[in-house]
Amino acid sequence: MQYIDMETLKYLLFEVQDTERVLEFPRHEAFDKEAINMLLDSVKDFGDQDLYPIFKEMDENPARYEDGTIVTHPKLGELMRKAAELGLISDTFDEKFGGMQVPYTAHTAMGLILDAANNQAPGYWLLTQGAADLIVHFGSEELQQTYVPNMMAGEWGGTMALTEPQAGSSLSDIKTSATPQEDGSYKIKGHKIFISGGDHQHVDNIVHLLLARIDGAPTGTKGISLFVVPKNRITPDGLVPNDVITAGDFEKMGQKGYCTTHLVFGDKDDCKAWLVGEPHQGLKYMFKMMNGARIDVGRGANAITHAAYHASLKYANERPQGRPIQNAGKKDASQEPVLIINHPDVRRMLLLQKAIAEASTSLIFEAALYHDIEMNSQDPEEKGKYHLLLELLTPIVKTYPSEMGRIAVNNGLQVLGGYGFCSDFILQQYYRDIRIFSIYEGTTGIQSIDLLGRKLTMEQGKAMKLLAGEMKNVIEDAMAIEELRPYGKQLLEKLELNKEVMTYLMNFAMKGDYQRFLSDATIFMEFFGTIIIGWQWLKIAVKAKQSLLTGDNSHKVDFFQSKIHTMKFFYKYEMPRTTGLAEILTDETVLTLPNEEEVFA
């Protein structure tokens, strides 16, 4: 099933991004390129056989609240166990936890395939993995032994329980309380909402990694602790309910098969919890995982973008409609209609999707690679470098695939005309599903403030200097190839433009006017993200052109040429938009800061 192009995925992973470099680290030495590719193929088989076939069903029969629990797709339990057997829940974990010690780059590629096949089902076990990861990193030996094995087996679920009704984007307002007990445990009281995978009928237990405030803790983010709160307590007599009540499931516009629960903890004063790590360090622990979680969100959106692209490409290759415009500007109605892929506007809509989908994947892999190097490197300088690069890229990796992916999918739907709007075709589901990704794990507004207000300024702009260095390496390579020189030049100009914009904006920060500095952060994200994707496309095109020049026959000539063509498309149709965006960003008019004026009158 063509929801993702495996050839391109592997090309981006191993040819464009140097993932083999990671396989040299001792932790991953069991793997070579071939082993990773085999893993990817087995994941694709799983997607073809098990995930894609129930994708539409999950939308048409949404998760629903029934008798105090959530009823999800009947096959979900089977899938979780199969995912566990394939090693997909424990893939990145240490061997001592039954893991494969797969690098995060490979894990990300696997996740991309899974999400493209079905952007909902894998969430159940990937969140379980994330929850177990927190226990493994920060929890006691006892917590690890108690919870991790069943989670790895797909027998128990796991969640991240952060959001509360009054604390969405603003985690400092978390109110859920934790009261110390004599036995060293805590009692939890509070409401959590929007908890993905928060409850369902297919697991014996659900392990919530929950943020709460220990009685007397400082206000704000510094007083938040992380707890393990199981739905059922483990006792010598077996599992006993732990006063975690499922109060409801949020019905949603998309991702309908992926439940989003409202949980009530401690309504009967009998909800026990165990502290993870030190008190008041909860947000710090959570944020250690946050880069990964945000990359995963970008990956999820990107997966949908690939799937939508391939669905619309297939349609365009099968649907006859209309005729080419003749040179006189007329059409000849006596001719047979052509396939719509021959219409320039349809080609533009397809190429835009391809341009957004493939370079986003490349960027996601680049970030995953940085993560792997940071985690594995023994060289403090290298570690520091990739840490900074990853910090800088993360908000973009989360946001570009989500925001531009939505625009790509919108183009995919449009390719189908009226059928795109109809439930019989899959595009409308992708269109609905992808909408949440600009909200998940910090909205676009939050990511943009993080990018401009924190990442670009940290350590006196060191991350940006490092990133510019990475970009200049690619530009240098491009400059050495005649066909690519104009694009290298263009990227260099955009880097200069970015410097001008940054200088203009930083001026406000230096004057202490942070509100103004950050007021157009979202526009800056659009601007900077486009340049970053331009960098990725140039990187892809350099590789492809080098292969063509050296007669590399690992792929067909068409394959390499289509990459170069899509790069040119991006440089024609997307990069120039940054000119207008730079104008907006350096316009001195202030129109969005709150003041006495009634601007919405």
Next chain:
Amino acid sequence: MQYIDMETLKYLLFEVQDTERVLEFPRHEAFDKEAINMLLDSVKDFGDQDLYPIFKEMDENPARYEDGTIVTHPKLGELMRKAAELGLISDTFDEKFGGMQVPYTAHTAMGLILDAANNQAPGYWLLTQGAADLIVHFGSEELQQTYVPNMMAGEWGGTMALTEPQAGSSLSDIKTSATPQEDGSYKIKGHKIFISGGDHQHVDNIVHLLLARIDGAPTGTKGISLFVVPKNRITPDGLVPNDVITAGDFEKMGQKGYCTTHLVFGDKDDCKAWLVGEPHQGLKYMFKMMNGARIDVGRGANAITHAAYHASLKYANERPQGRPIQNAGKKDASQEPVLIINHPDVRRMLLLQKAIAEASTSLIFEAALYHDIEMNSQDPEEKGKYHLLLELLTPIVKTYPSEMGRIAVNNGLQVLGGYGFCSDFILQQYYRDIRIFSIYEGTTGIQSIDLLGRKLTMEQGKAMKLLAGEMKNVIEDAMAIEELRPYGKQLLEKLELNKEVMTYLMNFAMKGDYQRFLSDATIFMEFFGTIIIGWQWLKIAVKAKQSLLTGDNSHKVDFFQSKIHTMKFFYKYEMPRTTGLAEILTDETVLTLPNEEEVFA
């Protein structure tokens, strides 16, 4: 209920657009401004009492196919009769048909209110009106007497039956056949799909205005005729089935309460039809109505944009979350959270919606006004002028509110964060509903080719010269007011930029390379549409500023100032995007024309 701001609507209708001018024509002399405003208020009451209350229900209980017919919302029949009583089906019709002879501008304002209250229910009677309008304009006296009265009474429905499975955007491929009978009638055979309001339980009969090909007719668009095909034939013994079978209802992502049917005509060779007007003139008749139909689509999208804006504005004024960024770049967690309307990014998202919604309305009213002048004027030159202006504006009036309205609604949803994605909140419905408007009545791609390939070139570019004249009038007014001068100047520069882009593109047409000329038509639409909306905002701001300068107290000072503020917002955040778009349009690289290259490899 605040799904539309009536003060703004009336302001745009009577102060910004000179609708009173139309009321001087003999046809409309029964109306003055006050009478129109009373009509608008009564429509708002209808919306508040009857339409808005069932809006969400219509989504949650979609129209469905059952036992050979379509079951729609139980109240729909009552609503159609009430709409008839209020004169909403016959409003624009001659008095002899029971109509009020309401000008199209006022009709458009009424429709905007109706659609904002409920973008689905009014479609049933507005399409009935459109079908009756075709009969009135082109049908015989007998057809008029037979069908129009029951349609006006809301007892019978009406549809436009154009699309066929193999003929979506390409009407020249229509295959439905019409075989002449001895009694002067025809027998119809064929399938029609995507027929809005094609069948439902609340009317005794449905009158299809159907395009078909008389046996032996020329191929292409020149062989298409227009017919009246009732679901039930009128006989002395009453209504008798006319072999029109409802084969199904298309399930859709949005507008779920507005049925979209598949109809089979003449499966038993017993489907009788009556020719409207002359043979082979069907498409010409249809296109006489098409400007109106396209403006109506723009209006529908614009109505949703208003409703979404007000829903998100209300939320932003009620939801506390987060704190302002202090001058040191920090937040003070001990402060109470502020209402999110105080966050610059939220204000930006709200102002973008307001900027798109209000100027689109102004543009729609401007087009409606042109229509009224063209229809009523006795001066051939004036008639010709407004005909050309309307022809030029129509594709933009259809497209800008649909494409940019979608982006506006997307911002509205984002204002609500996670709740925006949840079915308990209305934003997600607006988000789904508005998606069809870029497809209805000619997709954005089709409209864009119409704009660039036909409208801008017709009569040696005369329409564009006339439009530039209209725009320069506004620029001149702006130049006379110090505060507005920079914006007048900017619009003038954009007009110049447009000239440069047009010159560049026309060059391809003159060389006969129409494929290249039109290949980026959709980008041109984005470019040109933005400038047109810039013109509308300047027009609104000129009026508002003139009122402030003359101490006009017909509205509050805040009201006028908010219009000027929103104009400035548009000129800061939207107009500069045209710089990048012009770069794209004048880039010489050719990347979307079909050739031998496998660009999707």
